[in-house]
Amino acid sequence: MSEKLRRVPSRLVAGAVTAMLVTALVAACGEPAETPPDPAAPAVTVLAYEGWNVPPELRDAFQRQTGFGLEVEHVGADAAGLTEHLTATEGEPTGDVAVGLPGRYAKRALGADVFAPYTSPEANQGQHRFTIDDQQRLSAIDLADVCVNVDKSWFTSRDRTQPKTLADLARPDYAGLMALPDPSRTEVGFAFLQATIARYGETGWRSYWQRLRGNGAHIVGSFDVAYDDRFSGSSTSGSLPLVVAPASSPAEELKDDGTSPVAVLPDTCFRTVRYAGVLADAEYPERAHRAIDFLLSQQFQTAIAPTYGTYPTRERVSLPDDWRGVAPMRTEPMTLPAADVTTNERRWLREWRQVWR
Template identity: 35%
Template sequence: MLRLSGAHAGTIHVVPAAGALSVALLLAGCGGSESGGADPAAPGTVTLVTHDSWALDEKVVERFEEESGLTVEVSAAGDAGTLVNQLVLTKDAPLGDAVFGIDNTFASRALEAGVVEEYTPADLPDGVEQLGGALTPVDQGDVCVNADEAWFEKSDLEVPKTLEDLADPQYRDLLVVSNPATSSPGLAFLLATVGAFGEDGFEDYWASLVDNGVKVADSWEDAYYVDFSGAGEGGERPLVLSYATSPAFTVSEDGSESTTSALLETCFRQVEYAGVLAGSDNPEGAQAFVDFLLGEAAQAALPESMYMYPADPATKLPADWEKFAPQAEEPFEVDPAEVSEHRDEWIERWTETVVG
């Protein structure tokens, strides 16, 4: 049985302190290593506020702790949507120092609320562009519908390909998605339908999915591990909202094929950001941690620990990703300004149409 983590699941790693270096050694220049490009931070604790899917390789984080003299403590705040809501509600008494997991569906809200302060890493890789001078891209992944290939083969039914296919009666009661009001993948998929059918047409599309028996889960974890038949945990629905990278982690024992596939014509590209929380107790440590997340070690660890594409395009990817985890050639897009202006309205309209 395979259990995904990272951007795909709810595994929380609270990282213990590794051997702290002395202040003198820090001042000698340890902060200039490949895992962090900021000036050396003072020893202490950096509290990372993140979503429930934080799962970066502990050994990589321990290396950062050893080199910086900092101890990383992880505070999980739910899904990305819940994370941003909590950051806004606690703006005057921040929950930590650094944040990871604000994505491009909620980034505008975080920036407008002023929950992150301006900070640009000194070694920002080529091709990596910040938002508002405060949010630094760390990883990206395509949110797409996934199919249980074995279920469809056994049922002698062709795997759907497009958004329109999902509303076809032959796929009635087969799809489970996550709620855009409580789940960032759910919101990403809502935006995919806005991009596909327009602001005036997405409600009709969702109404057709409701008529076709779509099920809505509160979180990605519930949709994938409770309802999806391809997760190996007793689910009954062979179509689930997940990521284009998910099939790279449902590969057969001989490595020849994946038991699941991503519908690459149903995707919306999600970007996850890190930043320094405004009013934090340790902004210098938070800056060092943001630098670390863009460093070579952390970027290289992202695919196999977080199951997302690294933000730095120069990072080498696992050999089997080209075969099992390709990105969509033409993911659906919605202008960020439109998302900022209409996100809450679109969620309300979705809720009225789908939940009632």
């Protein structure tokens, strides 16, 4: 799996689960009016990074509601690659909609004028909280929270107290216990870097990283290595009880009794909002509008958590029952303005490398 800002909970992604989710939603809310499919009608093309897909059940629902299909074309390994493709094809887009851009990349794409204005009728259900463009060229699709995750059994079996705050992670009690994806190579690691900047400000984040480095934090090249290989809470081979990972990770580790050996440290959580938009000069702009409407709909937003391991932007959308106890949506995560991140990210990463080298 390529590097992403989210980790998809394998227990909750099975097609049968998604099908039951859609069926239950249709029964509860009533299915939108169906339009007979037109086999000759070209599908709307959604550009995304590798690994982002729409489950077949939701594609079928979209076609029933609109009369045309939905195709996903992967044009980058991650959000950076997707953004590069969008800016390189500005004016001659290879699709109709782009989806999955975190704030910093969304701002970069906006600066290249790759999106057209569109305000969805579904956008008044809370998504406006995350608006970053006065022209309404982007719609907030999902929320990705990154936090320090802890292997509870590791600490319990050793009768040791778990850390609670970012400051605790730099204390000698937790020396050498944390796996941290490289901020310069991974979205998860960069989210943690932003968390430290949000918490300690421009005058304090470098000294905090110096303390982390002195305390033996383990920087690894990919999120998969950090979580799957080094973290003791997800594998028998891992030896480190702390890892920087998505807030949904405890849901992935759910046991049959509904408990999880992994927990999130709420004080460490940082939120990234991800966006979608209609591409300027899209071949089928009206169909692109319908695709954005669908991504913001109650039906699709209910499927976000079990499908992508992230959180919906639409208000009053229920999370899966299993998530409520182990992976609830954080109410006060740390954030930074997307424009500030876009302006400063290269400097932040340069200065981070100077601290860590």
